[in-house]
Amino acid sequence: MIIVMEHKAAEQDIQAVMDKLSQAGFQLHLSQGVSRTIIGVIGANTKERVTAMAVEAMPGVEKVVPILHPFKLAGRDFKPEPTQVQVGDLSIGGKGVHVMAGPCAVECEEQLMQVARLVKEAGATILRGGAYKPRTSPYSFQGLGEEGLKLLAQAREATGLKIVTEVTAVEHLPLVIEYADILQVGARNMQNFHLLKEIGKTGKPVLLKRGPCATFEEWILAAEYIMAEGNFNVIF
Amino acid sequence: MIIVMEHKAAEQDIQAVMDKLSQAGFQLHLSQGVSRTIIGVIGANTKERVTAMAVEAMPGVEKVVPILHPFKLAGRDFKPEPTQVQVGDLSIGGKGVHVMAGPCAVECEEQLMQVARLVKEAGATILRGGAYKPRTSPYSFQGLGEEGLKLLAQAREATGLKIVTEVTAVEHLPLVIEYADILQVGARNMQNFHLLKEIGKTGKPVLLKRGPCATFEEWILAAEYIMAEGNFNVIF
Amino acid sequence: MIIVMEHKAAEQDIQAVMDKLSQAGFQLHLSQGVSRTIIGVIGANTKERVTAMAVEAMPGVEKVVPILHPFKLAGRDFKPEPTQVQVGDLSIGGKGVHVMAGPCAVECEEQLMQVARLVKEAGATILRGGAYKPRTSPYSFQGLGEEGLKLLAQAREATGLKIVTEVTAVEHLPLVIEYADILQVGARNMQNFHLLKEIGKTGKPVLLKRGPCATFEEWILAAEYIMAEGNFNVIF
Amino acid sequence: MIIVMEHKAAEQDIQAVMDKLSQAGFQLHLSQGVSRTIIGVIGANTKERVTAMAVEAMPGVEKVVPILHPFKLAGRDFKPEPTQVQVGDLSIGGKGVHVMAGPCAVECEEQLMQVARLVKEAGATILRGGAYKPRTSPYSFQGLGEEGLKLLAQAREATGLKIVTEVTAVEHLPLVIEYADILQVGARNMQNFHLLKEIGKTGKPVLLKRGPCATFEEWILAAEYIMAEGNFNVIF
The missing domain is CATH 3.20.20.70 (Aldolase class I)
Structure with missing residues (x-):
């Protein structure tokens, strides 16, 4: 799960998002780019949990980008070989x-x-x-x-x-x-x-x-x- | 229900369609236009019956054009006043x-x-x-x-x-x-x-x-x- | 071209449509069905001319149904054999x-x-x-x-x-x-x-x-x- | 720009992607998650350049996720105030x-x-x-x-x-x-x-x-x- 902050997001907004996520036990990777700060979120069931925490609605957050597919059993991660x-x-x-x-x-x-x-x-x-x-x-x-x-x-x-x-x-x-x-x-x-x-x-x-x-x-x-x-x- | 015959449909194909429909009890109106012969079909439940007779598949028939809406109870014919x-x-x-x-x-x-x-x-x-x-x-x-x-x-x-x-x-x-x-x-x-x-x-x-x-x-x-x-x- | 009149269209509305079309030189076929009166319109360039006469907007008219395809040169009527x-x-x-x-x-x-x-x-x-x-x-x-x-x-x-x-x-x-x-x-x-x-x-x-x-x-x-x-x- | 590696991508594939990108002058952030390794790519014109380098076709790469909008002048980053x-x-x-x-x-x-x-x-x-x-x-x-x-x-x-x-x-x-x-x-x-x-x-x-x-x-x-x-x- 990637949190993309708005262009020129305030330092305190970035901090608030990080605090909330690390208190929830996620491991975070901060990456300050040319025009955006992005926060990588690592942990189990990130999608369900980050969604439930309503991070997307926090000040300064532009969007939340899922990294994994939303399906589990139907994907190759779960079953790499072709289905017969x-x-x-x-x-x-x-x-x-x-x-x-x-x-x-x-x-x-x-x-x-x-x-x-x-x-x-x-x-x-x-x-x-x-x-x-x-x-x-x-x-x-x-x-x-x-x-x-x-x-x-x-x-x-x-x-x-x-x-x-x-x-x-x-x-x-x-x-x-x-x-x-x-x-x-x-x-x-x-x-x-x-x-x-x-x-x-x-x-x-x-x-x-x-x-x-x-x-x-x-x-x-x-x-x-x-x-x-x-x-x-x-x-x- | 209107039966549109193909451009240059053979006389015998037109006759075959008319025979089949009149034997089934429909009243027919033949109209020979500039580039098409069309047959108006009048009777009860024309759509269901003409469909069941597979007229659309007969030689020389281009298409069957329904005149009435396919819905009955939901239309103004059945209930002209607005629904409350x-x-x-x-x-x-x-x-x-x-x-x-x-x-x-x-x-x-x-x-x-x-x-x-x-x-x-x-x-x-x-x-x-x-x-x-x-x-x-x-x-x-x-x-x-x-x-x-x-x-x-x-x-x-x-x-x-x-x-x-x-x-x-x-x-x-x-x-x-x-x-x-x-x-x-x-x-x-x-x-x-x-x-x-x-x-x-x-x-x-x-x-x-x-x-x-x-x-x-x-x-x-x-x-x-x-x-x-x-x-x-x-x-x- | 077929003119479909409304269910229970008034006699005078049907007459008005027929008068207008026959004055324009079209040949007409009247067909009084169980629940609709329909008027078949025969003549050259019916679609363009009937559209220009705004028949669809006349009182009692439910819809105007074209019989011919809207294309001419691209159709089989114009050129029956397959194109190479x-x-x-x-x-x-x-x-x-x-x-x-x-x-x-x-x-x-x-x-x-x-x-x-x-x-x-x-x-x-x-x-x-x-x-x-x-x-x-x-x-x-x-x-x-x-x-x-x-x-x-x-x-x-x-x-x-x-x-x-x-x-x-x-x-x-x-x-x-x-x-x-x-x-x-x-x-x-x-x-x-x-x-x-x-x-x-x-x-x-x-x-x-x-x-x-x-x-x-x-x-x-x-x-x-x-x-x-x-x-x-x-x-x- | 985020590079998402496949589930169980080989160490050497991850390294190859990173080598290629760092040789091109990008700053990289590696993030090893529970089921995916992702690589954050920072630099000017990342999208055009990473696309031109065909990173998405390299072994072990699952997808390339753009972080920025594909439009520039039409977006709020370029012009934050409403347009009149x-x-x-x-x-x-x-x-x-x-x-x-x-x-x-x-x-x-x-x-x-x-x-x-x-x-x-x-x-x-x-x-x-x-x-x-x-x-x-x-x-x-x-x-x-x-x-x-x-x-x-x-x-x-x-x-x-x-x-x-x-x-x-x-x-x-x-x-x-x-x-x-x-x-x-x-x-x-x-x-x-x-x-x-x-x-x-x-x-x-x-x-x-x-x-x-x-x-x-x-x-x-x-x-x-x-x-x-x-x-x-x-x-x-």
């Missing part, structure tokens, strides 16, 4: 490329079985299809629900493809888990934090889509919600 | 202006009571404060939960202000309803359709915030989800 | 795929010649490199200017690759044209209409990048600016 | 509020004179109207050009209002300057850097609009382009 997510006998994130393909929505047996066969022939290993559809309008087709999940299972049986399907609400989760090999979190649910936490408790592989307008950091932090509950099988 | 939402003795949407103010998060009794008094003195009629906070990072303060709701109720008792507070998950809804005068749906939950539906069943006034990057039409359709369950007390 | 842009002996837009690669900015002879050779070996046919760089900050490197163009020409000489390079201002255009095989319009200049027009007068192949946040329609209309001046060699 | 832009006898940025109002485009004498009188009566001090219009479509009305500028001057004469009008191309600048009291840079030209530079040479007050999707920093840096040429009369 095991889905049955498939390993996603390894050297092979897995293509997931299929219809937006599961509509009926005929449609799904035909698409599944074509997808299989074309070389994909995972079948995608929605049984619960998040729709902009309440008057659009909302998906077949459990009936759609059963058709997906039937297509898996017939083709050997794995199944990825979206879960849009916590209350559908127990049912979707029974059928899906990979849970999909759709773009509009990327920051449905309650759903993320519940998925985190399942251990099931998750395909986490990026939300509309979400930054990469927000996306990674959404994964952090899942991982913080113990589920590290997140596919971006 | 009654919150106890306050009427929101009438001539008076109501200001809702307060802290981002309820932090403690002292903070909330002090802010509530200041907000009241400044002329606001509704106190806002979060007991459940949707946070980008799982490591940020997530709100006091029920303890925060109790403090809000205490502030209402002391000041006479009404209370608006965010509900972030279906499972918190029964508890939040007990305390809140107005439920807030935050920007990131604007398309959490399951939450919208459950709120729709309560009849409680709702403050529906616009989601990141959401269009106005998407916003109105989010309200439509709430209204379709019977709750017309939506504040934008 | 000829760059010397290369034909872009045909069956082969051409890769354009190279450094963001031309920095020096050594850098450019080395990259050009690698790009050539890897199978690309066109070398990309900026001699004029549009930079967010005035203090960032702004490109080598003509010196950079000369290096690009030298790399072309040595490798046989074609050259694509960005033009950021009308006043640089005469110079850039001398050296470039393809002019690049960068994302931030997509709606620099004056630049587009001047490029339109040159006949030179243009690579038109999509602007930040621009819709597809805005992008196509930017191409229309170039084409309206007579230059149809636009690469998206 | 003088437009004749009006001072913009002082205690009074000035409203600029008027039509999108100057269409004809009657329209402009009528609007100007209404705007004046309503209390505005500056008349806005476009003589050169940047239009998404080349087929939309592009403005009256010099004729529009003359009408604006006539309205100024009649009402005493000051005039703000958009300049969309460098080649129109000499003419627009003759008539306008304030130049407007439209949203789509915010990063037309060549135009910004030329406006910077004029000393004329400029109203700089924020571009579509531009960040605040990009906006301020656009102003920096104008200021770096000597024109500090920028209104945001």
Whole structure:
């Protein structure tokens, strides 16, 4: 954590910041530059603690610059080697490329079985299809629900493809888990934090889509919600 | 509903579209323009039915242009007069202006009571404060939960202000309803359709915030989800 | 052009719109639907003329819906077959795929010649490199200017690759044209209409990048600016 | 400038970065934290010089964090007091509020004179109207050009209002300057850097609009382009 003082910050303001931080047990590094004084802050959980101390609001402080990423479990510091997510006998994130393909929505047996066969022939290993559809309008087709999940299972049986399907609400989760090999979190649910936490408790592989307008950091932090509950099988 | 045929669409393609639609019972108006043939389609539920018939995918069809808004209950056709939402003795949407103010998060009794008094003195009629906070990072303060709701109720008792507070998950809804005068749906939950539906069943006034990057039409359709369950007390 | 009247529009308002349009020489098609009256308007240049007549502001009119695309030269109506842009002996837009690669900015002879050779070996046919760089900050490197163009020409000489390079201002255009095989319009200049027009007068192949946040329609209309001046060699 | 080394960066990588920077004459502050080593870099023009040295690409370096804002002239360090832009006898940025109002485009004498009188009566001090219009479509009305500028001057004469009008191309600048009291840079030209530079040479007050999707920093840096040429009369 770096505290950047304002241009021409008063000596006493600099001192006040340093006193407050050293009383809290942080180790400090003062660096007086050409146009700014900056204070390096070293210690455990600096971000949470410095934020809680409201240092950014103290007189003479221009900004507080975090040095570490805001995510922990989702970063390379915690786990330097590349992640591989095991889905049955498939390993996603390894050297092979897995293509997931299929219809937006599961509509009926005929449609799904035909698409599944074509997808299989074309070389994909995972079948995608929605049984619960998040729709902009309440008057659009909302998906077949459990009936759609059963058709997906039937297509898996017939083709050997794995199944990825979206879960849009916590209350559908127990049912979707029974059928899906990979849970999909759709773009509009990327920051449905309650759903993320519940998925985190399942251990099931998750395909986490990026939300509309979400930054990469927000996306990674959404994964952090899942991982913080113990589920590290997140596919971006 | 208007069907726009491609420039130089074949006569037989135009005929095929018209046959299909008239067999389905629609009344049609053919209009042959300078560079396009267009077909007006009249009947009940044209949008849903024409979409289901996959007319847009027929040979020679350039596009299908809806004439009506995709929302029904949220529009002026259904309810021409301006909406007023009654919150106890306050009427929101009438001539008076109501200001809702307060802290981002309820932090403690002292903070909330002090802010509530200041907000009241400044002329606001509704106190806002979060007991459940949707946070980008799982490591940020997530709100006091029920303890925060109790403090809000205490502030209402002391000041006479009404209370608006965010509900972030279906499972918190029964508890939040007990305390809140107005439920807030935050920007990131604007398309959490399951939450919208459950709120729709309560009849409680709702403050529906616009989601990141959401269009106005998407916003109105989010309200439509709430209204379709019977709750017309939506504040934008 | 379709005029959609308001739900329950008065008979006299509908008549007033029809009178105005038929006096202007348009052919009209009236269609009275379940909840809306719509008027189809047929004639030459309907969009410009109906807009100029301010029909949208007449009492009882809900909206005016254009049927034709706003672009003309850039659309399939005008030119149904796929566009091929000829760059010397290369034909872009045909069956082969051409890769354009190279450094963001031309920095020096050594850098450019080395990259050009690698790009050539890897199978690309066109070398990309900026001699004029549009930079967010005035203090960032702004490109080598003509010196950079000369290096690009030298790399072309040595490798046989074609050259694509960005033009950021009308006043640089005469110079850039001398050296470039393809002019690049960068994302931030997509709606620099004056630049587009001047490029339109040159006949030179243009690579038109999509602007930040621009819709597809805005992008196509930017191409229309170039084409309206007579230059149809636009690469998206 | 702060150099953040990777978690577990090798001792020799840290040393290599420090050697390179100290040989370049920078003063360094090493700070070994719990999970990161960071190096504070002090000297003149650190950002440009450290960037040019490509330190960010050296082994073991995670990121380079600038401490100073990327803008100079547009910031409070350079000019701590609030900016006031003088437009004749009006001072913009002082205690009074000035409203600029008027039509999108100057269409004809009657329209402009009528609007100007209404705007004046309503209390505005500056008349806005476009003589050169940047239009998404080349087929939309592009403005009256010099004729529009003359009408604006006539309205100024009649009402005493000051005039703000958009300049969309460098080649129109000499003419627009003759008539306008304030130049407007439209949203789509915010990063037309060549135009910004030329406006910077004029000393004329400029109203700089924020571009579509531009960040605040990009906006301020656009102003920096104008200021770096000597024109500090920028209104945001």
